[in-house]
Amino acid sequence: MQRIVVLAGGIGGARFLRGLKSAAPDAEITVIGNTGDDIHLFGLKICPDLDTLMYTLGGGIHEGQGWGRADETFVVKEELAAYGVGPGWFGLGDRDFATHIVRTQMIAAGYPLSAVTEALCTRWQPGVRLLPMTDDRVETHVLIDTADLGESAPGEGAESRRAVHFQEYWVRLRASVDAHAVVPVGADAAKPAPGVLEAIADADVVLFPPSNPVVSIGTILAVPGIREAIADAGVPVVGLSPVVGGAPVRGMADKVLSAVGVETTAAAVARHYGSGLLDGWLVDTVDEDSVPSVQEAGIRCRAVPLMMNGTEATAEMARQSLLLAEEVRA
Numbered sequence: 001m002q003r004i005v006v007l008a009g010g011i012g013g014a015r016f017l018r019g020l021k022s023a024a025p026d027a028e029i030t031v032i033g034n035t036g037d038d039i040h041l042f043g044l045k046i047c048p049d050l051d052t053l054m055y056t057l058g059g060g061i062h063e064g065q066g067w068g069r070a071d072e073t074f075v076v077k078e079e080l081a082a083y084g085v086g087p088g089w090f091g092l093g094d095r096d097f098a099t100h101i102v103r104t105q106m107i108a109a110g111y112p113l114s115a116v117t118e119a120l121c122t123r124w125q126p127g128v129r130l131l132p133m134t135d136d137r138v139e140t141h142v143l144i145d146t147a148d149l150g151e152s153a154p155g156e157g158a159e160s161r162r163a164v165h166f167q168e169y170w171v172r173l174r175a176s177v178d179a180h181a182v183v184p185v186g187a188d189a190a191k192p193a194p195g196v197l198e199a200i201a202d203a204d205v206v207l208f209p210p211s212n213p214v215v216s217i218g219t220i221l222a223v224p225g226i227r228e229a230i231a232d233a234g235v236p237v238v239g240l241s242p243v244v245g246g247a248p249v250r251g252m253a254d255k256v257l258s259a260v261g262v263e264t265t266a267a268a269v270a271r272h273y274g275s276g277l278l279d280g281w282l283v284d285t286v287d288e289d290s291v292p293s294v295q296e297a298g299i300r301c302r303a304v305p306l307m308m309n310g311t312e313a314t315a316e317m318a319r320q321s322l323l324l325a326e327e328v329r330a
C-alpha cells in the first residue's frame with residue numbers, strides 16, 4: 001500500500017486531499033496540519049486549519065465558504081455580542097463552537113492536541129490520518145504598521161510597528177495592509193507531534209498541496225525536525241503551485257509572500273522551497289513558460305491544469321503529482 005504524507009493548510013489543502021483520496025483510494029494518507037493559525041477566543045482553543053481539513057474530508061464543511069460548518073447558525077456569537085463580548089470579526093458558528101468546547105475541555109483534562117484531534121476525527125472519519133504538526137503552542141504573528149490599525153498609541157511615531165495574530169491580519173484586516181514579517185511564534189521550541197516524524201520516515205512520497213507556502217506549509221516546516229525529516233526521507237517530494245498566472249489561486253498569499261521577499265510567481269515559490277527540499281513541482285498550464293527556470297533550479301517541473309474546479313479536476317491534479325513523483329523516483 002502506498003504511503004503518502006501531505007503537509008496541509010486549510011481550504012487549499014483540504015480540497016486537494018479530497019482529490020487525492022479519489023485518485024488514490026487505496027493509499028494510506030497521513031496529513032500533517034498547520035496549527036500556526038490557531039487562536040484562543042472566548043476561553044476556547046480554535047484550530048481553523050485542522051477543522052477545515054476534518055470538516056471538508058468528513059462532509060461537514062460549508063462548501064461555499066470553504067471553512068466552518070454547513071447549515072450553521074450564529075446564536076452564541078449574537079448572545080456574546082449582546083454582552084459586548086467580541087471579537088465580532090471572527091465568524092464562529094454554533095455548530096463549530098461545539099468542536100472548540102470539546103477540544104478545550106480535553107486539553108484542560110490533559111490530553112495533547114494530537115490525541116484531541118484523533119478523538120474529534122472519530123466522529124468525522126476523514127479517511128486520512130490527521131496529525132497536528134505539533135502539540136506545542138505555535139501562533140503565527142504578522143508585523144504591520146501601527147498606522148494601518150488606525151490606533152497609534154500616544155508617543156508612537158508614524159514608523160511604529162506591531163505584531164497582530166495571523167487571524168486578525170487575515171480576517172479583520174483582510175490582508176489589505178503590508179505585512180513586514182511573518183513570525184511563527186513558538187515554532188523554534190516546538191516538537192513535532194507524535195507520529196509526524198515516523199510518518200515522514202515511512203512515506204513513499206511527500207506532497208505539498210497548493211496551500212500557502214508561507215503561513216501554512218512554511219509554518220509546518222518551521223517546526224524543528226520536520227524539514228530535515230522530509231529532506232532525509234529519500235523519497236520524492238512534489239509540490240503544486242498555489243500561484244497561477246502571477247496571482248494566488250485563492251486567498252491573499254501574495255501579501256505574505258512579499259513579506260518573506262518572494263515574488264508571486266509559480267517559479268519563485270518553487271525556488272523558495274528549493275531543490276534541497278523539493279524534487280518535483282507542478283505549475284498551471286498558463287505558467288508553462290516558467291518550467292525551464294524551475295528545472296534550472298534543479299526541480300523537475302511539469303505544466304498541468306491546476307484549478308481545483310470540482311473533485312474530478314482535483315483528482316487529476318493529484319494523479320499528476322503522483323506521476324511526477326514516480327518520474328522523479330525513476
Ligand SMILES: O=c1nc2n(C[C@H](O)[C@H](O)[C@H](O)CO)c3cc(O)ccc3cc-2c(=O)[nH]1
Nearest residue numbers: 009010037047048051067068089090091171
Ligand atoms: O474569512 C474568514 N475566515 C474565517 N475562517 C477561516 C480562517 O481564518 C482562514 O481561512 C485560515 O486560518 C487560513 O488557512 C474561520 C475558520 C474557522 O475554522 C473558524 C472560524 C473562521 C472564521 C472566519 C471568518 O470569520 N472569516
